[in-house]
Amino acid sequence: MTVHSHSIPVSAQRDMLQIAIVGRGFSGMMMAIALLKTVTRPFQLRLFDPHPTVSGGQALASTHSSEILNSRVRDLSVSGEPADFTDWLTENLAFRQAVPAAIPGFGQIFVQKAIFSDYVYQRFSEALAERRDVTVQMLNEIIVGVRRTADHRFLVGIGDGSELRCDVVFLATGYGAKEPLPDIVRDRSPIAAGHRLGGSRHVVVLGNGLRAVDRVLQLRDSGFTGEITILSRRGFLPQAHTRLSADPVFPAQAMPKHLPAIMRFVRQVCAQAEADGKGWQAAMNGLRKRARSLWSALPQKEKRQFNRHLRAIYDSHRNRLPADMHARLERELAGGMTQMKRGRAMKRTQDGVLVRWRGQDVDGLLLADEVIDCRCLSPDLADPLIAGMLEAGLAIKDELELGLAVKGSGEVLTPKGGPGGLFAIGPLGLGSLPDIDLVPEIVTQAYTAAALVATSGLGNRPSPTGRRLADTAGAFPEVFA
Numbered sequence: 001m002t003v004h005s006h007s008i009p010v011s012a013q014r015d016m017l018q019i020a021i022v023g024r025g026f027s028g029m030m031m032a033i034a035l036l037k038t039v040t041r042p043f044q045l046r047l048f049d050p051h052p053t054v055s056g057g058q059a060l061a062s063t064h065s066s067e068i069l070n071s072r073v074r075d076l077s078v079s080g081e082p083a084d085f086t087d088w089l090t091e092n093l094a095f096r097q098a099v100p101a102a103i104p105g106f107g108q109i110f111v112q113k114a115i116f117s118d119y120v121y122q123r124f125s126e127a128l129a130e131r132r133d134v135t136v137q138m139l140n141e142i143i144v145g146v147r148r149t150a151d152h153r154f155l156v157g158i159g160d161g162s163e164l165r166c167d168v169v170f171l172a173t174g175y176g177a178k179e180p181l182p183d184i185v186r187d188r189s190p191i192a193a194g195h196r197l198g199g200s201r202h203v204v205v206l207g208n209g210l211r212a213v214d215r216v217l218q219l220r221d222s223g224f225t226g227e228i229t230i231l232s233r234r235g236f237l238p239q240a241h242t243r244l245s246a247d248p249v250f251p252a253q254a255m256p257k258h259l260p261a262i263m264r265f266v267r268q269v270c271a272q273a274e275a276d277g278k279g280w281q282a283a284m285n286g287l288r289k290r291a292r293s294l295w296s297a298l299p300q301k302e303k304r305q306f307n308r309h310l311r312a313i314y315d316s317h318r319n320r321l322p323a324d325m326h327a328r329l330e331r332e333l334a335g336g337m338t339q340m341k342r343g344r345a346m347k348r349t350q351d352g353v354l355v356r357w358r359g360q361d362v363d364g365l366l367l368a369d370e371v372i373d374c375r376c377l378s379p380d381l382a383d384p385l386i387a388g389m390l391e392a393g394l395a396i397k398d399e400l401e402l403g404l405a406v407k408g409s410g411e412v413l414t415p416k417g418g419p420g421g422l423f424a425i426g427p428l429g430l431g432s433l434p435d436i437d438l439v440p441e442i443v444t445q446a447y448t449a450a451a452l453v454a455t456s457g458l459g460n461r462p463s464p465t466g467r468r469l470a471d472t473a474g475a476f477p478e479v480f481a
């Protein structure tokens, strides 16, 4: 499916910079926007994803239109202008009528995924409409491999057996393309009140993030009055956003270098923010701005300790629930019909789910009429695409093996340095870059990567006339108008 192609002659298309984006989740779509707005020379862009709809991936796709994002509007701009999403909402009459907040207050509110999704796709369409010198194709294909060619380009292996020659490849595969745990039902369809559920039935929700909480509250909204168990390995549910502005605060002084001292320091800063009436959330927002340098300076052993013992706590403080939702969750837990239990789901059985309870070494059966999987996933390094690249020396794992080792721009590191032209955008870089699974960080990374493509001469090669493509960039719009 070609989304956009002004009548550019085929011979000229061949000489254009060839770019592939693998994955059309938020990271892939964001990368496309950044390229369209930043790379001024003509290019051919292909976005691959086996899922036929441009769904927005994990963050935006939702069968429940009511699901709320856990970031404030002010933090979700995709244009490079911080107020862009707020401005978009302000111009959206239907939204303004539905939401009571005063216009300046829009930056502080939380909106449904569906609204953010509309905004992202509108900005993508607008960026595309501005470019008469670019072609974009959406291909419903899985990418199975990437190879380096002798002329420093890439051959992208497509699921149908064909290969595509590219100058630049962006991996935006997020949490992978595979179906998670086939024997556990994934959270896909809304459960209506009457569907297998009645007053005395029991639903188990796996996970402890925003999606799990959302699902619990939706079950109640849809009239479910039975028992709910939230099953999570560590048992930390998201904390609440403050109703205050939570603008980042953090002391400028040098931070301690080791984990225990860092933890003490962060606790003190949070306590101070509370004492100053700003809320600990403002300190956590400030900490996020220092997280990248802190993480890279931490010894490997302490990174592992953080991952094992502290990541779940950090996540529950950075991925926060809007205050109203959090209050509802607390009431729900206090009411007794919803409880949180700590354990790992091992296998779905006919009667429920087999659980390794925390602190025990045998599995027990948790009876359930419905098991809904709302766990956060991790990037899948065993995916044939990623595994093949690792084997071919096109990429290396980060030191904790959470994902690929990348620079801030997403450039993938290899045993020999950076190959140039190969990027991993978003969660694939989570082991190198803390918080790169969040919208603001993905936006910044996408623009940084696009700027590199725009300025580095990637893909510049002699054209048939002997001139390099970048030199002719200004001429293309007239030629192809």
Ligand SMILES: Cc1cc2nc3c(=O)[nH]c(=O)nc-3n(C[C@H](O)[C@H](O)[C@H](O)COP(=O)(O)OP(=O)(O)OC[C@H]3O[C@@H](n4cnc5c(N)ncnc54)[C@H](O)[C@@H]3O)c2cc1C
Pocket (backbone or CB within 6 Å): 022, 023, 024, 025, 026, 027, 028, 048, 049, 050, 051, 056, 057, 058, 059, 060, 068, 069, 070, 071, 141, 142, 143, 144, 172, 173, 174, 175, 176, 177, 210, 211, 385, 425, 426, 427, 436, 437, 438, 439, 440
């Ligand atoms: C429920 C939820 C709520 C969130 N809410 C927020 C929020 O409020 N604020 C915030 O900042 N962040 C939020 N996030 C986090 C952030 O937005 C996500 O990390 C984001 O989903 C990352 O998107 P992605 O495109 O990298 O990955 P994904 O969403 O996983 O998309 C990856 C895409 O790549 C495709 N793919 C994978 N492998 C291949 C292959 N080999 N070939 C072709 N295609 C492939 C997949 O089919 C998929 O469509 C949320 C995340 C989730 C899951």
